[in-house]
Each structure stands twice: as structure tokens, then as C-alpha cells.
Amino acid sequence: MHTHTPVTAPPAPAGHAPRQRRKEARPQELLAAALDLFVEKGYAATRTDEVAQHAGVSKGTLYLYYPSKEELFKAVVRHNLSALIAEGQEMVAQFVGPSADLLVQLMGVWWDRVGNTPAAGIHKIVFAEVRNFPELAQFYSDEVIIPADRLFTSCVQRGIASGEFRPLPLHEVAQALMAPMIFMALSRHSFGCCPIQGAVLVDPAQVLRTHLDLILRGLAVREAPASPPAPARPGGAR
Amino acid sequence: MHTHTPVTAPPAPAGHAPRQRRKEARPQELLAAALDLFVEKGYAATRTDEVAQHAGVSKGTLYLYYPSKEELFKAVVRHNLSALIAEGQEMVAQFVGPSADLLVQLMGVWWDRVGNTPAAGIHKIVFAEVRNFPELAQFYSDEVIIPADRLFTSCVQRGIASGEFRPLPLHEVAQALMAPMIFMALSRHSFGCCPIQGAVLVDPAQVLRTHLDLILRGLAVREAPASPPAPARPGGAR
Amino acid sequence: MHTHTPVTAPPAPAGHAPRQRRKEARPQELLAAALDLFVEKGYAATRTDEVAQHAGVSKGTLYLYYPSKEELFKAVVRHNLSALIAEGQEMVAQFVGPSADLLVQLMGVWWDRVGNTPAAGIHKIVFAEVRNFPELAQFYSDEVIIPADRLFTSCVQRGIASGEFRPLPLHEVAQALMAPMIFMALSRHSFGCCPIQGAVLVDPAQVLRTHLDLILRGLAVREAPASPPAPARPGGAR
Amino acid sequence: MHTHTPVTAPPAPAGHAPRQRRKEARPQELLAAALDLFVEKGYAATRTDEVAQHAGVSKGTLYLYYPSKEELFKAVVRHNLSALIAEGQEMVAQFVGPSADLLVQLMGVWWDRVGNTPAAGIHKIVFAEVRNFPELAQFYSDEVIIPADRLFTSCVQRGIASGEFRPLPLHEVAQALMAPMIFMALSRHSFGCCPIQGAVLVDPAQVLRTHLDLILRGLAVREAPASPPAPARPGGAR
DNA sequence: CATGAATGAGACTTCATTCAT
DNA sequence: TATGAATGAAGTCTCATTCAT
Numbered sequence: 001m002h003t004h005t006p007v008t009a010p011p012a013p014a015g016h017a018p019r020q021r022r023k024e025a026r027p028q029e030l031l032a033a034a035l036d037l038f039v040e041k042g043y044a045a046t047r048t049d050e051v052a053q054h055a056g057v058s059k060g061t062l063y064l065y066y067p068s069k070e071e072l073f074k075a076v077v078r079h080n081l082s083a084l085i086a087e088g089q090e091m092v093a094q095f096v097g098p099s100a101d102l103l104v105q106l107m108g109v110w111w112d113r114v115g116n117t118p119a120a121g122i123h124k125i126v127f128a129e130v131r132n133f134p135e136l137a138q139f140y141s142d143e144v145i146i147p148a149d150r151l152f153t154s155c156v157q158r159g160i161a162s163g164e165f166r167p168l169p170l171h172e173v174a175q176a177l178m179a180p181m182i183f184m185a186l187s188r189h190s191f192g193c194c195p196i197q198g199a200v201l202v203d204p205a206q207v208l209r210t211h212l213d214l215i216l217r218g219l220a221v222r223e224a225p226a227s228p229p230a231p232a233r234p235g236g237a238r
Numbered sequence: 239m240h241t242h243t244p245v246t247a248p249p250a251p252a253g254h255a256p257r258q259r260r261k262e263a264r265p266q267e268l269l270a271a272a273l274d275l276f277v278e279k280g281y282a283a284t285r286t287d288e289v290a291q292h293a294g295v296s297k298g299t300l301y302l303y304y305p306s307k308e309e310l311f312k313a314v315v316r317h318n319l320s321a322l323i324a325e326g327q328e329m330v331a332q333f334v335g336p337s338a339d340l341l342v343q344l345m346g347v348w349w350d351r352v353g354n355t356p357a358a359g360i361h362k363i364v365f366a367e368v369r370n371f372p373e374l375a376q377f378y379s380d381e382v383i384i385p386a387d388r389l390f391t392s393c394v395q396r397g398i399a400s401g402e403f404r405p406l407p408l409h410e411v412a413q414a415l416m417a418p419m420i421f422m423a424l425s426r427h428s429f430g431c432c433p434i435q436g437a438v439l440v441d442p443a444q445v446l447r448t449h450l451d452l453i454l455r456g457l458a459v460r461e462a463p464a465s466p467p468a469p470a471r472p473g474g475a476r
Numbered sequence: 477m478h479t480h481t482p483v484t485a486p487p488a489p490a491g492h493a494p495r496q497r498r499k500e501a502r503p504q505e506l507l508a509a510a511l512d513l514f515v516e517k518g519y520a521a522t523r524t525d526e527v528a529q530h531a532g533v534s535k536g537t538l539y540l541y542y543p544s545k546e547e548l549f550k551a552v553v554r555h556n557l558s559a560l561i562a563e564g565q566e567m568v569a570q571f572v573g574p575s576a577d578l579l580v581q582l583m584g585v586w587w588d589r590v591g592n593t594p595a596a597g598i599h600k601i602v603f604a605e606v607r608n609f610p611e612l613a614q615f616y617s618d619e620v621i622i623p624a625d626r627l628f629t630s631c632v633q634r635g636i637a638s639g640e641f642r643p644l645p646l647h648e649v650a651q652a653l654m655a656p657m658i659f660m661a662l663s664r665h666s667f668g669c670c671p672i673q674g675a676v677l678v679d680p681a682q683v684l685r686t687h688l689d690l691i692l693r694g695l696a697v698r699e700a701p702a703s704p705p706a707p708a709r710p711g712g713a714r
Numbered sequence: 715m716h717t718h719t720p721v722t723a724p725p726a727p728a729g730h731a732p733r734q735r736r737k738e739a740r741p742q743e744l745l746a747a748a749l750d751l752f753v754e755k756g757y758a759a760t761r762t763d764e765v766a767q768h769a770g771v772s773k774g775t776l777y778l779y780y781p782s783k784e785e786l787f788k789a790v791v792r793h794n795l796s797a798l799i800a801e802g803q804e805m806v807a808q809f810v811g812p813s814a815d816l817l818v819q820l821m822g823v824w825w826d827r828v829g830n831t832p833a834a835g836i837h838k839i840v841f842a843e844v845r846n847f848p849e850l851a852q853f854y855s856d857e858v859i860i861p862a863d864r865l866f867t868s869c870v871q872r873g874i875a876s877g878e879f880r881p882l883p884l885h886e887v888a889q890a891l892m893a894p895m896i897f898m899a900l901s902r903h904s905f906g907c908c909p910i911q912g913a914v915l916v917d918p919a920q921v922l923r924t925h926l927d928l929i930l931r932g933l934a935v936r937e938a939p940a941s942p943p944a945p946a947r948p949g950g951a952r
Numbered sequence: 953c954a955t956g957a958a959t960g961a962g963a964c965t966t967c968a969t970t971c972a973t
Numbered sequence: 974t975a976t977g978a979a980t981g982a983a984g985t986c987t988c989a990t991t992c993a994t
Contacts, residue, residue: 044282127428128366137432149438172448179418190365194375210410218452520758603904604842613908625914648924655894666841670851676863686886694928
């Protein structure tokens, strides 16, 4: 579970602005407010004073902590990416048991800790904005794409080495594993926020389960049902 | 095939601009120029006079065809969505043969006709901007998401009905099928355009093959190898 | 006499803004307005929209012609300096007759065409701002200081060569010649504009005459009175 | 001698700031820091916290001593003007001997005590800013311009009365005397601080000598060589 | 139809000033 | 006294949009 709170900082007991309320909390609050707004509206459409307001401070205060909108943006990305990376490292450290179970656990943790978190919105803005911030590309590649790839390829490699999985091209399998998760994360922050009549609704947990069911069978050397087939939802094949 | 051309309109044989020529092509040229720029820079960062310039007309002319930047944007989305939809219809019409082969063909066609096309960039901007243009959400859902879902679910349904595929929740499987393709399409227009040191490189065709290999095995009731196992790339399990 | 008019451009016959009034006059009008304001208030204290307003256009229009306040400033300096330099060249070309007369003519022309012109205010801002615009320093040195020095040193040199003037260090004499003129020009745009009780008032023409009288006598090999002694003003030695 | 020190206040022997020390020196330190910065950057471009920092105090502290930036500026001008005035009075008191020698001594002392001093920068800012701070005009006129004028006119008057000098308009002669000095003082704080390729370089002492040589000869009734002709610099008449 | 000069609202950013500590 | 975090008015600059030609 994530500890990200919608912030908008308590508007300070009206009547008197407590100037030095909580100095060292400011950067966090600003980053949180900025994350929310950048994810909601995108980089360009987010106004700096709106960010400040959401963080409960004035426009000028924002600039005490971040020298420009661009730097604020990068800080948001870096800050939230750090969390992602930390999660990744943690997950790697937890590796024990058979590879199939590992994958199951890995994906479950990723969803709980990243995909299902507002920080997942980071993916949306990064996808949308990298071309405007070329420096981010390298950063994101180094800090997210490559580690994530390494995480999954090493896991698959293990399964292949142990004879659990068929020999398959590692990076491509890794992408097949991650893509649906990231896709869901993206969707949650774009279409997932729009009221749509007759939208195709899927339960993330169900998607995850089905995805794993499909993939693990696909990876398995024999028809080893790594997990019991996900039962079709009641109402099943719509 | 789509009519998207690299645009920037032929700079008119120097000396005397035969401006009158191709008057009725203007809207198309403007849409094409706008698509390129919206995909590259995003909605907000694209300037209207840049669009006009790329289309070889003046800023004022753009406003003769589209009453505002917002309308231009929506027109771009609608126009390119229509193209996507047309492709979709065409694909549906081609349905023949066993379900597994259908899926293979379907995905291949989608990649050739949409994913691997500059128009695929439309996905990126739609994901990035729906929340700022809610009218687009319903439109996109109705015209793209639902039909695509129907396409894939019906295909899967057929496979289940015929006993080829295991009974699985349809929409979730459809997502698992589509996600890696769309993910790749998105990537081509964000990270794919950035020069990155040590980037994780995958061959789209290989991803497609591996993805299908995995999914079809995963769908299969028995270990029916729907297609010969995708050979690990030379240099294989790295 | 100068043709510089206080501009503030005819506010356009109210009711309807004549959009394309006189395009090619714009830069001149903007430069004139900018000169007035920069001289009056200094660089930093002059607001760009004030300049635009004085030129009878909107804020945005200014930026169609000059990409930034800084460039506008430099353009003002260059534009008005160009005139100075042209005058200088012209004067050099006119050189005929004895050196003393040349100096008299040179100074008289300088005062009429430069010192007594609003462009003289340029000196004030340049003195005040060079340290904030290091590129201006080189420009001003190359375009004004060095040519002016050359103008006067060559003139003095001629006098020395012809035996009219005593041998004296050229550059230092040139400074002694120019300093009082420039000083007066500066004063006209600083204290000269302030209402001061009991100010020390001097008539520029009288200063010029006295200055020449002193200097020419000082330069002369003998006591050749290059010009009849400037008669003390009626009311003379206050 | 003036007490202007390069300021930036001793950074307080690291470890523990003996901040209480020299409390009553604060205003002086602030004025000194402010002078440096105002001279370097001008009024508007000087930031108050930079002044505070240079004086080794915090921004808030500055406001304990001076209620606003404007008041600080005026205090700087007044403070340094007082210094100038004191110098002036002292110079006046030293008057002895023949008028020509008096002038020589007067100018020499002015250069040593004012012109060649960082406080001379005060002239630059006053010239640049009087129009924005009209209160200073009267003050400067009363306390600097008029006394200086009186100093020189009385000196010239004496020479005329004693038959040493030709009868000439007094104020105009006074200006001719002072202008080159002040001009040099101004230059030292504008162009003199900029690294310029091929700058016209003059030795202040040489300028002073030449100036006096010229002026005294110019003033003299006959060809009384008030001082031996200033020898042309080695390399002389270039 | 087409142009492009002109507009002005609005965004980002700075910095003099305040005030709780 | 001294601090420095916080403020918000004000300035520079951008760019969607208009309209006379």
C-alpha cells in the first residue's frame, strides 16, 4: 500500500498564516501536489501556481525549493522513480522458490506497490513528455527500463536454466510480461479517469491473474499448470 | 494504407508559388502536419503557426479550416481514429480459418497497418490528453476500444467454442493480447525517438512472434503448439 | 538639428485599430520610444509594455520586432551609435584648413548633431549599464570610443605635425577635448532634467566656446589666439 | 582617507559565528556592501539579499537598519556624499600660494582622495539614477555641485583678480576644469571594469598632467608656462 | 480564399518586504 | 536583535486568435 496522500495541505487554520509550519515537509508536499497535477493534466497544462496552491503555499514558495517548472517536473519524476527502483530492488532481494512462483509474486508486488499507486501515473507523463525532455530519456532508461528488464529477464533465465521454462528470447518475454501491467497502469490514469458509457471494464486483479495464467502456461516446458486456471468470471464470455 | 505523408508540403517550386493548386487538399495537409507535431510535442507544446508552416500555409489559413487549436486537435484525433477503425473493419472482414491462425493474422495485420505506422502516434496523444479533452474519451471508447475488444473477444470466444482454447475470461484475455502491441506502438513514439545509451533493444517482429507463441500456448487446451516455438534469437538466452 | 520626434505615435483614430498602419516604420518608432524611456529611467526600470505603449502598439508587437528587452536595448544603442559614427566619418571627410579651425568645427558639429540630441542620452545609459552587458563594452569601444579617439587624435596630430600645436600626448589631449562635451551631454540627461533650486546654470554654447578658447590656447605653440577670447558673460564672474 | 573596505564581512571564524561582535558596525558594513553593489550593477539590478549577504547578515537584518531598498540607496548616496563633501572642505582649507599652483594641488588632491577611490563610483550611480530619485537632485546639487563650483570658481576668480588668469566666464571654466576628472572617475566604474580588446588606454596621471598643462596655459594671460610642458609619453605622438 | 501583422490574456519567474520564531 | 521562510505584486515573454488587406 502506498502512503501517498492527496495532500492539498491543510489550508492552515484561517486567520493567520503559520509561516514556518513545517519547512522540511515542503519539498515532499510540493512533489506530491505536482505529481497529482502533472499526471492529471500533463506537464504543459499544469500551472505552477496551481501546484503551489495544492501544496498549500504561495507561488513564490515553490520557487524556493525548485528553481523552475522544468526542474520541478524532473524532481517529480526522479522522486517517484526512486520509489519504483527501490521496490524493484526489494523484490529482487525476495527471490526464493520456483521461478513460476517468483513471477507470480513479482507481478503481484509490482501491481500493489507501483501499478496501483498514483506514482504509476509517472509512466503516463514520461511516455507523453520524454521527447520534450531528452535528458529524462536516458535517466528513465537507466533507472527504470533497464533494471526492470534485468529483473524479469533474470527471472525468466532462471526458469529456463532450471528446465522450468522453454528457451525463449529473454527481452521479448520480459516485454510480454510487463506490457499488460504497464498498459493497465497507463489506462488507469487516462481513460480510467473518464466517465464513459459502456466502457469495457476489467478487474485489474482478474487481468493479472489471467495474464499470469496465460504466460506461465506459455512459458512452461510441459503443460504444467503453474496455477489453477483462472476461472472465467461468472457471466464469463460476454 | 494510410495517406499520411511526411508532409511539410512541397515548398512550392521557387520563383512563383502555385498556391492555388491543391486547395481541397489543405485540410488533409493540415491534419497531417498537426498529427506529426502533436505526436512529437504533445498538444500544449505544439504551436499553431508551426502546424501551419509545416502544412505550407500561413497561420491565418489554418483558422479558415479549423476554428481553434482545440478543434484542430479533435479533428486530428477523429480523423486518425477513423483510419484506425477502417483498418479494424477490414481486418474483421478478412476472418478465415482456425481461431489460432486468425489471431496470428490479426495481430500481424494490426502491426503492419497500424502499430508500425506513424499514425500509431495517435495512441500516444490520446492516452496523454483524454483527461484534458473528455469529449474524446467516449468517442475513443466507442470507436476504438470497444470494437477492438469485440474483435479480439469474438475471436477468442470462437476458439473457446470450438474447443481450441481453454475457457478464460474474454475481456481479460483480449487485453493480454492487445497490450504488448499497443505498448510497443506507444514506445515507438516516445522512447523509440530518443537516443539512449545502452537501451534495451527488442525487435518488434520478434516480440510479436514471442508474444503470440506464449499466448497461443497459454490459450491452448492441450500443448497444441499453435505455431512452431519461436526460435530463440541467435545469441539466444542472454 | 535632430529630427527625433517624441513619437508616442498617433494613438490611431479611436474606434478602430488600423492593424497594418505602417509596418516598416515600426522598428523606428519602437527604437525612438525605447530610447526616450531608457534614457529617462535606465534599462532595468523601463518596462517593455511602457515602451510599446509609447510607440503606440501593444506589448506583443514589440516582440515581433525585437526578441527580448535586452536585444531591444542593444538595438537602441547600435541604432543611435550608428548615427554618431556616420557623423564622425562625415566630419573627418570634411577636414580642410588649419587644425585649430578643424577642432572648432568638429566640436561644434558634435554638439549640434550628438550632444544636443536625445541620442546623447545613450551615453548615460551606456555608462550606467555596461557592466551588466559586457558585450556592449566591446561594441561601444569599437564603434564609438576608438573612432572618436581616432578622430580627435588625428586632428591633434595634424596640428602638431604642422607646427600649430605643441607636442603633447595624443590620447590624453583627445580626452581633455572630449570630456567636457560628454560630461555636458551626460548632465543634460541626469541633473539637467531635475528641477533644482539654485542650480549652477551654464549655457552649453558658452561652455563650448570657453572650452575651445582654453584648449586652443593651451595647444598653441605661441600665444596664437585661435579665436577671439570668449567674452565673459554679462554679469560675468559671479 | 575613506573607510571603505572590500567588505563581504569576514565570514566569521568557522564553527561558531561571533555574531554579536560589532553590532554597531552593521550600518556601515551594509552601506559599504550596498555601495559596491549599486556601483557595480546599478540600483534596480542590485538585490537586497545580495547586499545583506555581502555584509554578512541576513536579509531581515538589513530591514532593521533601513526601512526599504530606496532608503538604503539614499543612505548610501548621502553617506558617500558626506565623505565627498568632507574631502571638499578639507581641500578648500588647504588653499595657499599662487592660483595656478592651487589648481594643480586641488586637482591632484581630488584625484587622490575622490576620483581614484571606490567611492567615486557614487558619481556613476547618481548620474544614472537622479531622475528616478528626484529628492537626491537637490541634495547633490546643494552639497556637491555648488560647493565644487564655488571651490573652482573662487580659485579662478582669484587668479583673474591677481592678473594671473585672463578674464573668462567662471562657471564655464570651472566645468572645463572638473569635467575631465569626473569623466575619468565615471569611466573607472564603467568601461574601466570591462575587459576590452584594443581599448584606448590612458594613464590617469598623464591625463591629469596634460589636462592641467593645457588648461593653465589656456588660462594664463601671457605664455606663462605654469608648469613644464607635460612630456609626450615615450612612443609619443602615435 | 489567403495572409501575416497585431493583439492581449495568461504563463513563468523574480524579488522587495514581512513576520513568527 | 537576528533570522530566513513565506508572500504576492509586478515584470518579461509566449502564443492562440483576429482582421484589414
